[in-house]
Amino acid sequence: MESTFAHHLSEAAVSVELETEGMTLNIGPQHPSTHGVLRLVATVDGERATNVRPVIGYMHRGYEKLSEVRTYPQIITIINRIDWVSGFANEVPFVVAAERLMGVEAPPRAQWIRLVLTEMARISSHLVFMASYPLELGAATPLFFALRERERVLDLLESVTGGRFHPNFNRLGGVKPVYAAGPTTKKAGMDIPSGFLAETRDAMTKVLATCDEIENLVAGNEVFLARTKDVGIMPVDVAASYGVSGPNLRASGAGFDLRKVSDYLPYSEFDFDIPVGRNGDCWDRWWVRLEEIRQSCRIITQAIDGLPSSPLQAKVPRIIKVPAGETYVRAENPKGEMGYHLVSLGGLGPYRLKIRSASFSNLSILPWILEEALVPDFIAIMGSLDFVLGDVDR
Amino acid sequence: MILSQFLVLGALLFSIGVYGLLSRRNAVTVLLAVELMLAAVNINLIAFEAFWNTAAAHGQIFAIFVITIAAAEVGIGLAIILLVFRNRASGNIDQLDLMRW
Amino acid sequence: MSLELTFWWLLAIKLAVAAAVVPVIGMVIGYAEMKLSAHMQSRVGPYFAGGRFGWAQLIADGVKFIQKEDIIPEEADRPVFKWAPALVMLGTMALLVIVPVHPSPRYGIVRDLEVGIFYALAISSVSTIGVLMAGWSSANKYSMIGGLRAAGQLIAYELPLVLATVGVVIQAGTMSMQGIVSAQVAQGWPFVLTQFIGFAIFMIATLAELTRLPFDMPIAESELVMGYVTEYSGFRFLFFFLAEFANMFSMSVIAATLFLGGYGLWGINPETLLSPIILFAKVGVLVFLMIWLRWTLPRLREDQLQTLAWKWLIPIAIANIIVTAVLKVVL
Amino acid sequence: MTFSEWIAEPVNWAFLAMAIPMVLAALRVVTSRNVVHAALFLVLALAASAGLFILLSAEFVAWVLVLVYIGAVVVLFLFGIMITRAPIGRETNLSHNTRWPAAAAALGVFAVTFWLINAVTEQMGGFGDPLPAVGRATATGILGEGFINRYLIPFEAVGFVLLAALIGGITLARKDLTPAEEEEGARV
Amino acid sequence: MTASPSENSASETAAAIEEFADRVAGAVGGRAEVSHGTVKVRVAPSSWKEALTVASGDLGLVFLSWLSAIDWTNEVAVGDEPDEPVEERYELLCAVSDLSDGNLAIISTDLSHDSPSIASVADVYPGANWHEREAAEMFGIDFVGHPDLTKLYLPDSFEGYPLRKGFPLLSREVKPWPGKVDVEDMPENGTGPSTENPGA
Amino acid sequence: MVSVAASAPLILAAGDGAADLSSGGFFAATAWIMLVLPFAAFLAIILVGKRMKGLGAELAIGAMGVNLVWASVLFVQNMAGGIYREVNLTIAEIGTLGITDRNLSFELGFVVDGLSIMMYWVVAFVGFLVFVYAHGYMKGDIRVPWFFASLSLFAGSMLVLVGAPNLIQLIIGWEGVGLASYLLIGHYWEEKENSDAAVKAFLTNKVADVGLILGTILLVPALGTFRFSALSTAADAHSDLLGGVAVAGALLLFFGAMGKSAQFPLHVWLPDAMAGPTPVSALMHAATMVTAGIYLMARTFPLYQQMATEARPWMVTIAVITLFVLGFLALVADDLKRVLAYSTVSQLGYMMAAMAAGGYTAGLFHLFTHAFFKALLFLGAGSVIHAVHSNNMSDMGGLRKEMPVTFWTFVVGSLSLAGVIPLAGFWSKDEILATLGHEGYTAFMWVAILGAFVTAFYMTRAVALTFFGTYKGHGHPHESPRVMTAPLVALAVPSVIAGLLNVPGVSWGPIHNFTDWVGARIVPMGDYHPKAIEWDLAAYGLIAALAGIALGWRLFAPDAGTQQARDRLRIPVLYPLLHNKYYIDDLYMKGVVNPIKGPLARAVDWVNGYVIDAAINGAGAITAWLGGLVYRRLDQQGIDLVLNAAAGGTRGAGKRLGLVQTGKVQQYAGAFVVGALLLVVAFVLVT
Structure with a gap:
């Protein structure tokens, strides 16, 4: 029963129905919650968005073009800058792709080390998410808890590779002879630093403990639940058709993990579970990532217990030329599916290298998922997608 | 202090309100002018009460009634203005002649 | 006449003290917040300024703020933009006038109004205008949304705040702050025991009034980039900054007076100079509580906040009033 | 004086x-x-x-x-x-061109009221x-007693008016959603 | 909450891949190629959209991995020229996958250099929207029926199509950087550093 | 503040049965608990109901159970010896309001006397059983807590109404009942039909409430009191003064009662109110809502008996129309609940007729017995509906075997309703007939006997179509659970024996007659009640009933399961008339609702447009003259213009008048200000 007066007015009104507030709100490119230089052009009515248009490209570095003028070893140094939060994991699929074209396989020990470091990259990436996501919702404290643990993992990564963000550690046919600090000059062929295994085991215990701590602090928080449950629901079919992958896809209910179905690293020898979400809301995406940290710890613990001995490097020519051919290798990276479609004509560098990065596809669902969302939910939803702008723009 | 000074002040304020009521084009400002008039009334009420010191504080009670009614009036008035704005994209009262035949 | 003069002088001095208290308290609480949050987060917090423990950090910050250029955006509405922080600060300062720190009518309180609480609630609502002014005049959409959010939030939480105090007023039978404290001192226990619901609602509404987490949507750093204070810099920002902390103090001190027995403590003669210390200790507890919550909780969403106010706090507060009133009549 | x-x-x-x-x-x-x-x-x-x-x-x-x-x-x-x-x-320009008649009316009001005040005072x-x-x-108590004794019915009436205004305000200002929009809203 | 790993997919055999490739090729009406474990099915440009519709529907390849193109040309501005002449064309590729066994197929088609134009699949895979915008601005391919074919990365005023082989790297021309040319020759050649393409 | 009338009120001294009234014991003193408990249950269910195991039903049932205990104790005490207690709490002094010479005050309280005790017990007893029944019936429903909260509110409001010692509290309870019924009828508001029914009930009642409130406003200043207990005293004192006011006030009160008690032509809401869940219907028809009007009549009986006697014939007429004409509607209804609803309307007509004719006890006694068998019938219908998932008798049939308990209790209820000796309905109906006859409404008495025939006829039809023949619905119906059948059995008992409480001239040892304890001892205002059984009347009534049963059985039983049985009443002219409910709804819709709802703006528009256009076109001398007059006064432009405005001036006058209507608020305000100023100046100059 609407009021007669209102009815009368609306009938008499001009034909165009105007909103109270058809305001255009520019979120970014400089904004605390856009993880870098992303810009959202949102048309909002009050606090509700009617239309959202993401604008990207502020970080476009043209890696696909650059790789056409680089040799294979040089490419390794640039691609770990794509998703800088999990630099190591970016190198692996590319190296595997090149190895496949060359018909070379890395020795077991090298593969296991790659695997351990990939999982460490995953932990560190997810911990960044654990730190930043509550912060975006206003809780500052979990940040410090999570970053403390990330520091531990990064220290381990550094002790092996010498780099915290951009390790440049993989070689075609194996991994780099290990860097180590100290007065002694290390010879080629040196292995992982001494004490690494024990430290890792110790660190994993602490990470697991911190996971529990974060879970207590965040998951038990009514406000956090209210902000994330049933917010930004992403059905699995929509997610898949947008190419959303990784934890975001699994949070929507797909139990799909490339580590289980692909053989780019020897994951089949490990025992681990794939956490799967129920509703595909922000909460599930948070929970899946937390669980994945635990599973990664599990994998790492298994790996360092059974690290095989073998050389670190397969035999490859000094000047690497990859035979003609093309292949696509994809890997389960922390952010999702990362893949390289490598086309070689037999030269020193690829003829064409298509870089499939996870965040690009994960972000492309934004116009769909942010439609009719509230501005505060923008932050919750964007944060829960866990993208890195370098990974979006390449 | 004498009573007249308050009454004159009230009259002045009321007249200003009348001016605003009649001359303003924007509906919100018309409402503001009405508030001024009500404030003038309140001053008179309180002044009378203070000078004829009744034990039961009738003047104050009525002033509070006036304030309450004014609050209600503003609520409704703003709602109407909002509605008009939404439908006509204008807060101008002289376009508001729909009640005309 | 001489007595008259003394009264006015005394009033002036007391007012000056109350006004001077604001920045000092603001700094103390600001420092406490920095240190406490640091320790909650496994950090050390301010450490170098002033020698040890960074005690002079806030002074240094204040000096820095004052030195900074006072930037007013080109498109801003200058007079409104300039006056907004002052209005916010004014509301805070005027609140302290009615806080009783000691039973002495002459020194214990600046002015014991008969409608003390009512005054407090009325004055505390004035700063809303300042916030709206700041939000509107900044010529910035984030500020505008922040200002609107703040206004909506403050209107919504004004009600539970007022309603929560009614229970105490009914129990004490007076609206005078001094009267409420002496009622509690006389009966020997604070009203929080009987008015716990009122106390809880009051504290929640206070957090909302102060726009502190979990109700900090108006300034939400990660959404609105500080909302209505986005465009402020220099000493005008300092005003907002100090006002937040000073407001924490004033609201806590009112809560302590209403619910925790003010300067009274069981077994201690309120006539002694311990009274202010007791009061400040209670305030400290409440302030600590606020800081603790601030660094623990994420923020709610605007609609959730409104739901909380209208669907929960207000009905509960009204029920509390009814129950209190009925019990008051019956008992 | x-x-x-x-x-x-x-x-x-x-x-x-x-x-x-x-x-x-x-x-x-x-x-x-x-x-x-x-x-x-x-x-x-x-x-x-x-x-x-x-x-x-x-x-x-x-x-x-x-x-x-x-x-x-x-x-x-x-x-x-x-x-x-x-x-x-x-x-x-928030005013329209009725400024002068309005001023005249306001002056008239003031003049008459002023004259009345004067006359009655004398x-x-x-x-x-x-x-x-x-x-x-x-004493605030007097006010309170006034409200619940002598002015109880006006008091209730004013309360009722406020309530009516509240409901009226909501009804007027609410944006009526079409059923489709409501469904959309429910999705989000 | 944990999906059990698919057992046969962990050790995917070549036969399984072949079988999958044939199945896809049969369904979309194309020609299957398997290279290094990667399935590629070539279809005609006219059946491009239809093929992807079938892939997303009947074949269950619901997950859009990526969509991009390759510029096959014999004249390049930077990088390697093909050793042997290739057929000049743009090859448009779209990688789609299922969400159970991890089977991935790259559907590909050839577009002529003169008028690269093809039907958009943004309504088959909504995620293709951005990929097609990227391909359009990088290769100059026109996707007919795309809702908003504006530039994704580059400024609106940018001219040229950077990922075409004929597009020069300007900075490289202004200030030559050693890059790929700065490589030792193969030891058996023994002629030291060369500034020419080693293979030439 | 609290004034307890420990002694009996004044009038008792004059009455014949005014002996030995005690003020009751503990239970009477704490009777307010009954008024408060359901509200407490209401609040509690709303607050915590959702989290409870029974979703709050246990709270409602518990509260009602306690009420039943209280009411039963009072009931028994009262049967053994009369109780009178009245407690008034002054909430606020209203003052004289400037209209009466006495100080009025706003009071709340409760009254415990024969009448209210009877009602307490009926509400508590029926209410308790219905609540228990509803606990089974509503299992798995949406919004169960809300349902029980509303039910509690419903019963609580009724108790407040019943316990009211004054008109104000009665109105509070009255509105509460209206509100709760609105909530309950619209319980399944998702379907527009149901929410429409709720709105209809609410609006119809509101129309009637206007009568109640106007009546109160009219009567109270004249009588100088809100209290019922002072009503008869006041009536005595003022009987000569009141005259027309009393009649008007009494008729207005009656109008209010017509709405709640669904008297013709305000009955339209009641059949539609079937939209609510069946337990609600049972409660509404038996104990709470519709009896409120009868109760109001009983409470204000002295008014009609002593002051407003002129009003009574009108009231009887309306009641008899209700009982006879509306009974026919039950003949054609296919919806089982609708049949029962029309029968309720008809029975309410009986009660109202008795009340209006002066049969205080007769009316109340019928209310009393009717409460049992109507609740029984509704719950039985609910049980059937629960089993076959349809309201329509065309989906039932042959349920006799599947649902024996329901069947037998339903038959008992039907026989009681039809008035078959010695069931309860017989005795109460007989008493009404006797009253009508005795008070000189002989013709109406015969109509009422005919009504009894109709009643028996349609109830037989309902039983036959529902329980005999073959099953026509879907699925396999089965007997309802124990929680639903137990109330049926519990209600069947009083449906059989309650009549014995008031066999004229017969008394059962220490237990007094219904007539004694329900009122005569307390309100001896010259009502009529038969002193002995009038066998001839009883025989007529019985014959009518048996004839109705026989005819009904003859027409419907043999082929109860077939289409023919149901079509048997499709008589050409009559059937459409009945089927369309005498077109009363249509009349309301077309005659009242649409003109109001239908764009009022258009009407105003029309008036504006035509009147002013007419002025502009000079289409009438009067309009023109009026226009000229206003114009002259507005413009102060001299009289001479009017003098020659006869022809040429009219046109211009109209035009200018049209310009005044600019639609701009501010110009109106300006005119207002100027006008007010001129008035002030004029006023000052004149005085």
């Missing part, structure tokens, strides 16, 4: 200190070319009137005025103005007696 006698009383200074800004602010309310400024000047005028109430020892009403008017009504005004996208800083021998001492604050 002559003017010089009148002005000699300090309390009248206080009166002037509030009345003059009040009138000026009121004038700005009706002449300002910016809606937000007009509303803010209304705050000033109302604050001054609250001061006058204190002068007249109606303390409770003064704070009611502050709480309801400044704390709620004007905030509502500003809220409404901003929601309807008040142009920041831009000045528009007729009744003047109310010129000074007010009893300031500080004689009305």
Whole structure:
């Protein structure tokens, strides 16, 4: 029963129905919650968005073009800058792709080390998410808890590779002879630093403990639940058709993990579970990532217990030329599916290298998922997608 | 202090309100002018009460009634203005002649 | 006449003290917040300024703020933009006038109004205008949304705040702050025991009034980039900054007076100079509580906040009033 | 009482200190070319009137005025103005060309009222007696008793009016969603 | 909450891949190629959209991995020229996958250099929207029926199509950087550093 | 503040049965608990109901159970010896309001006397059983807590109404009942039909409430009191003064009662109110809502008996129309609940007729017995509906075997309703007939006997179509659970024996007659009640009933399961008339609702447009003259213009008048200000 007066007015009104507030709100490119230089052009009515248009490209570095003028070893140094939060994991699929074209396989020990470091990259990436996501919702404290643990993992990564963000550690046919600090000059062929295994085991215990701590602090928080449950629901079919992958896809209910179905690293020898979400809301995406940290710890613990001995490097020519051919290798990276479609004509560098990065596809669902969302939910939803702008723009 | 000074002040304020009521084009400002008039009334009420010191504080009670009614009036008035704005994209009262035949 | 003069002088001095208290308290609480949050987060917090423990950090910050250029955006509405922080600060300062720190009518309180609480609630609502002014005049959409959010939030939480105090007023039978404290001192226990619901609602509404987490949507750093204070810099920002902390103090001190027995403590003669210390200790507890919550909780969403106010706090507060009133009549 | 006698009383200074800004602010309310400024000047005028109430020892009403008017009504005004996208800083002509007739009407009102006040004051021998001492604050209890005894029914009626206004306001201002939109809303 | 790993997919055999490739090729009406474990099915440009519709529907390849193109040309501005002449064309590729066994197929088609134009699949895979915008601005391919074919990364005023082989790297021309040319020759050649393409 | 009328009120001294009234014991003193408990249950269910195991039903049932205990104790005490207690709490002094010479005050309280005790017990007893039944019936429903909260509110409001010692509290309870019924009828508001029914009930009642409130406003200043207990005293004192006011006030009160008790033509809401869940219907028809009107009549009986006697014939007429004409509607209804609803309307007509004719006890006694068998019938219908998932008798049939308990209790209820000796309905109906006959409404008495025939006829039809023949619905119906059948059995008992409480001239040892304890001892206002059984009347009534049963059985039983049985009443002219409910709904819709709802703006528009256009076109001398007059006064432009405005001036006058109507608020305000100023000046100059 609407009021007669209102009815009368609306009938008499001009034909165009105007909103109270058809305001255009520019979120970014400089904004605390856009993880870098992303810009959202949102048309909002009050606090509700009617239309959202993401604008990207502020970080476009043209890696696909650059790789056409680089040799294979040089490419390794640039691609770990794509998703800088999990630099190591970016190198692996590319190296595997090149190895496949060359018909070379890395020795077991090298593969296991790659695997351990990939999982460490995953932990560190997810911990960044654990730190930043509550912060975006206003809780500052979990940040410090999570970053403390990330520091531990990064220290381990550094002790092996010498780099915290951009390790440049993989070689075609194996991994780099290990860097180590100290007065002694290390010879080629040196292995992982001494004490690494024990430290890792110790660190994993602490990470697991911190996971529990974060879970207590965040998951038990009514406000956090209210902000994330049933917010930004992403059905699995929509997610898949947008190419959303990784934890975001699994949070929507797909139990799909490339580590289980692909053989780019020897994951089949490990025992681990794939956490799967129920509703595909922000909460599930948070929970899946937390669980994945635990599973990664599990994998790492298994790996360092059974690290095989073998050389670190397969035999490859000094000047690497990859035979003609093309292949696509994809890997389960922390952010999702990362893949390289490598086309070689037999030269020193690829003829064409298509870089499939996870965040690009994960972000492309934004116009769909942010439609009719509230501005505060923008932050919750964007944060829960866990993208890195370098990974979006390449 | 004498009573007249308050009454004159009230009259002045009321007249200003009348001016605003009649001359303003924007509906919100018309409402503001009405508030001024009500404030003038309140001053008179309180002044009378203070000078004829009744034990039961009738003047104050009525002033509070006036304030309450004014609050209600503003609520409704703003709602109407909002509605008009939404439908006509204008807060101008002289376009508001729909009640005309 | 001489007595008259003394009264006015005394009033002036007391007012000056109350006004001077604001920045000092603001700094103390600001420092406490920095240190406490640091320790909650496994950090050390301010450490170098002033020698040890960074005690002079806030002074240094204040000096820095004052030195900074006072930037007013080109498109801003200058007079409104300039006056907004002052209005916010004014509301805070005027609140302290009615806080009783000691039973002495002459020194214990600046002015014991008969409608003390009512005054407090009325004055505390004035700063809303300042916030709206700041939000509107900044010529910035984030500020505008922040200002609107703040206004909506403050209107919504004004009600539970007022309603929560009614229970105490009914129990004490007076609206005078001094009267409420002496009622509690006389009966020997604070009203929080009987008015716990009122106390809880009051504290929640206070957090909302102060726009502190979990109700900090108006300034939400990660959404609105500080909302209505986005465009402020220099000493005008300092005003907002100090006002937040000073407001924490004033609201806590009112809560302590209403619910925790003010300067009274069981077994201690309120006539002694311990009274202010007791009061400040209670305030400290409440302030600590606020800081603790601030660094623990994420923020709610605007609609959730409104739901909380209208669907929960207000009905509960009204029920509390009814129950209190009925019990008051019956008992 | 002559003017010089009148002005000699300090309390009248206080009166002037509030009345003059009040009138000026009121004038700005009706002449300002910016809606937000007009509303803010209304705050000033109302604050001054609250001061006058204190002068007249109606303390409770003064704070009611502050709480309801400044704390709620004007905030509502500003809220409404901003929601309807008040142009920041831009000045528009808020009055229309009926300014002169309106001024004439207002002057007429003032003249008649002033004349009435004068006439009645003279007729009744003047109310010129000074007010009893300031500080004689009305006990709030009296107000309360008045509300629930003598004025119970008006009190309830006013409450009812408020409720009606509340419901009316919501009904008017609510945006009616089409069923499809409601479903959309439910999805998000 | 944990999906059990698919057992046969962990050790995917070549036969399984072949079988999958044939199945896809049969369904979309194309020609299957398997290279290094990667399935590629070539279809005609006219059946491009239809093929992807079938893939997303009947074949269950619901997950859009990526969509991009390759510029096959014999004249390049930077990088390697093909050793042997290739057929000049743009090859448009779209990688789609299922969400159970991890089977991935790259559907590909050839577009002529003169008028690279093809039907958009943004309504088959909504995620293709951005990929197609990227391909359009990088290769100059026109996707007919795309809702909003504006530039994704580059400024609106940018001219040229950077990922075409004929597009020069300007900075490289202004300030030559050693890059790929700065490589040792193969030891058996023994002629030291060369500034020419080693293979030439 | 609290004034307890420990002694009996004044009038008792004059009455014949005014002996030995005690003020009751503990239970009477704490009777307010009954008024408060359901509200407490209401609040509690709303607050915590959702989290409870029974979703709050246990709270409602518990509260009602306690009420039943209280009411039963009072009932028994009262049967053994009369109780009178009245407690008034002054909430606020209203003052004289300037209209009466006495100080009025707003009071709340409760009254415990024969009448209210009877009602307490009926509400508590029926209410308790219905609540228990509903606990089974509503299992798995949406919004169960809300349902029980509303039910509690419903019963609580009724108790407040019943316990009211004054008109104000009665109105509070009255509105509460209206509100709760609105909530309950619209319980399944998702379907527009149901929410429409709720709105209809609410609006119809509101129309009637206007009568109640106007009547109160009219009567109270004249009588100088809100209290019922002072009503008869006041009536005595003022009987000569009141005259027309009393009649008007009494008729207005009756109008209010017509709405709640669904008297013709305000009955339209009641059949539609079937939209609510069946337990609600049972409660509404038996104990709470519709009896409120009868109760109001009983409470204000002295008014009609002593002051407003002129009003009574009108009231009887309306009641008899209700009982006879509306009974026919039950003949054609296919919806089982609708049949029962029309029968309720008809039975309410009986009660109202008795009340209006002066049969205080007769009316109340019928209310009393009717409460049992109507609740029984509704719950039985609910049980059937629960089993076959349809309201329509065309989906039932042959349920006799599947649902024996329901069947037998339903038959008992039907026989009681039809008035078959010695069931309860017989005795109460007989008493009404006797009253009508005795008070000189002989013709109406025969109509009422005919009504009894109709009643028996349609109830037989309902039983036959529902329980005999073959099953026509879907699925396999089965007997309802114990929680639903137990109330049926519990209600069947009083449906059989309650009549024995008031066999004229017979008394059962220490237990007094219904007539004694329900009122005569307390309100001896010259009502009629038969002193002995009038066998001839009883025989007529019985014959009518048996004839109705026989005819009904003859027409419907043999082929109860077939289409023919149901079509048997499709008589050409009559059937459409009945099927469309005498077109009363249509009349309301077309005659009242649409003109109001239908754009009022258009009407105003029309008036504006035509009147002003007419002025502009000079289409009438009067319009023109009026226009000229206003114009002259507005413009102060001299009289000479009017003098020659006869022809040429009219046109211009109209035009200018049209310009005044600019639609701009501010110009109106300006005119207002100027006008007010002129008035002030004029006023000052004149005085």
